[in-house]
Amino acid sequence: MERLTFPAGGAAALDEYLEYRRIVGEDDGGKLFTPEEYEEYKRKVLPMRSENRLFVSWRSPTGMDCKLVGPETLCFCTHRYKQHKTDFRTIPQQRPLSLPCRVTGCQCGAYLYVPLNGAQPVRCRCKHFADQHSAAPGFICNACSKCSGFHSCFTCACGQPAYAHDTVVETKQERLAQGKPVGQDVPYAAMGGLTGFSSLAEGYMRLDDSGIGAPSVEVLDSPVTARDHPFLKAFQASSSSPETLTDVGTSSRVSSLRRPEEDDMAFFERRNCGKIKMEKAAKLKGKAPLPPTTKPS
Structure with missing residues (x-):
C-alpha cells in the first residue's frame, strides 16, 4: 500500500x-x-x-x-x-x-x-420518505396527493x-x-x-445534563445486582468464588474511574492492563491441580 x-x-x-x-x-x-x-x-x-x-x-x-x-x-x-x-x-x-x-x-x-432510520430518512404516515416531501411550510408530499403534511410515527x-x-x-x-x-x-x-x-x-x-445526566458517586460505587445490565453481571461473574467476585467487582469499578492527571491514552492503557491481569488470574485459577483422592479398596 x-x-x-x-x-x-x-x-x-x-x-x-x-x-x-x-x-x-x-x-x-x-x-x-x-x-x-x-x-x-x-x-x-x-x-x-x-x-x-x-x-x-x-x-x-x-x-x-x-x-x-x-x-x-x-x-x-x-x-x-x-x-x-x-x-x-x-x-x-x-x-x-x-x-x-x-x-x-x-x-x-x-x-x-x-x-434517520439507520441510513435512510424516516417515512411519513403516507408511506413516503421525508425527502419526498416539500421543504416549504406545510411539508406536502411530492409523491402523492393524499398527504396533508409530513407526520412520522x-x-x-x-x-x-x-x-x-x-x-x-x-x-x-x-x-x-x-x-x-x-x-x-x-x-x-x-x-x-x-x-x-x-x-x-x-x-x-449521553452522561451529561443534556441527556440522562451523569450518574452519582453512590450509583457508581453500588454493587452489581440481578437488576443491572447483563454486560455488567457477566463482567463481574468472571469467578465463581464470592470472595473473588467481590474483589473483581471492586477493582473493576476503581479501574473504570479516570484519574485527574491521566490523559486518554494512559486511562485506556491502564484499563486494558487491568483486564488482561484479571483474565490471566482467572485462567490460572481454572488450571489449579485437583486435590488427591484415595481410591476405594
Missing part, C-alpha cells in the same frame, strides 16, 4: 486550511479569502459568535436532548445545518427562532431536524414518537437557565449544540 507523505510544511498547511474552513465555512463563496480578508473576517465574526451562539437540539417531551445538531447534521430540506443562517449580530426576540436555508432555490424557512430511542419531539433553537443564556451544558466558546461556524465528544452520542446514552 502506497504511503501518503507531505512535503516540508505540508502538514502545517493542511491544519491551517482545516482551521480556516471550520471558521469561515461557506461564507467565502468558494473563493479563499486573502490573508487580509481572513483577518478582517475574524475580527468581525468571532466576537459575534462568542456572544450570540445558538444551540440547536432535537428535544423529547421529557426535556431530554435526544440529538444535538452539529455542522454536518441534515435538515428536513436535505441541506446541512452549516448551510443555514447561524450567525446573528443581534439575536431576534421572536420565538421560536428561525434559521432559514441559504442554498439558492431552497424553500426551507427554518432548520428542522428529522431523524417513527419511535426515538427515548421511547417517544418523532412527531412529539421539537427542534429547539436557544441562546446560551436560555440553555444555562435550564442547567444544560454549553461547553467553551469556540470560533467555529455552525457548531449548533455540540459541546464535546459526548454530544455525538444519543440522548439516553
Whole structure:
C-alpha cells in the first residue's frame, strides 16, 4: 500500500486550511479569502459568535436532548445545518427562532431536524420518505396527493414518537437557565449544540445534563445486582468464588474511574492492563491441580 507523505510544511498547511474552513465555512463563496480578508473576517465574526451562539437540539417531551445538531447534521430540506443562517449580530426576540436555508432555490424557512432510520430518512404516515416531501411550510408530499403534511410515527430511542419531539433553537443564556451544558466558546461556524465528544452520542446514552445526566458517586460505587445490565453481571461473574467476585467487582469499578492527571491514552492503557491481569488470574485459577483422592479398596 502506497504511503501518503507531505512535503516540508505540508502538514502545517493542511491544519491551517482545516482551521480556516471550520471558521469561515461557506461564507467565502468558494473563493479563499486573502490573508487580509481572513483577518478582517475574524475580527468581525468571532466576537459575534462568542456572544450570540445558538444551540440547536432535537428535544423529547421529557426535556431530554435526544440529538444535538452539529455542522454536518441534515435538515428536513436535505441541506446541512452549516448551510443555514447561524450567525446573528443581534439575536431576534421572536420565538421560536428561525434559521432559514441559504442554498439558492431552497424553500426551507427554518432548520428542522428529522431523524434517520439507520441510513435512510424516516417515512411519513403516507408511506413516503421525508425527502419526498416539500421543504416549504406545510411539508406536502411530492409523491402523492393524499398527504396533508409530513407526520412520522417513527419511535426515538427515548421511547417517544418523532412527531412529539421539537427542534429547539436557544441562546446560551436560555440553555444555562435550564442547567444544560454549553461547553467553551469556540470560533467555529455552525457548531449548533455540540459541546464535546459526548454530544455525538444519543440522548439516553449521553452522561451529561443534556441527556440522562451523569450518574452519582453512590450509583457508581453500588454493587452489581440481578437488576443491572447483563454486560455488567457477566463482567463481574468472571469467578465463581464470592470472595473473588467481590474483589473483581471492586477493582473493576476503581479501574473504570479516570484519574485527574491521566490523559486518554494512559486511562485506556491502564484499563486494558487491568483486564488482561484479571483474565490471566482467572485462567490460572481454572488450571489449579485437583486435590488427591484415595481410591476405594
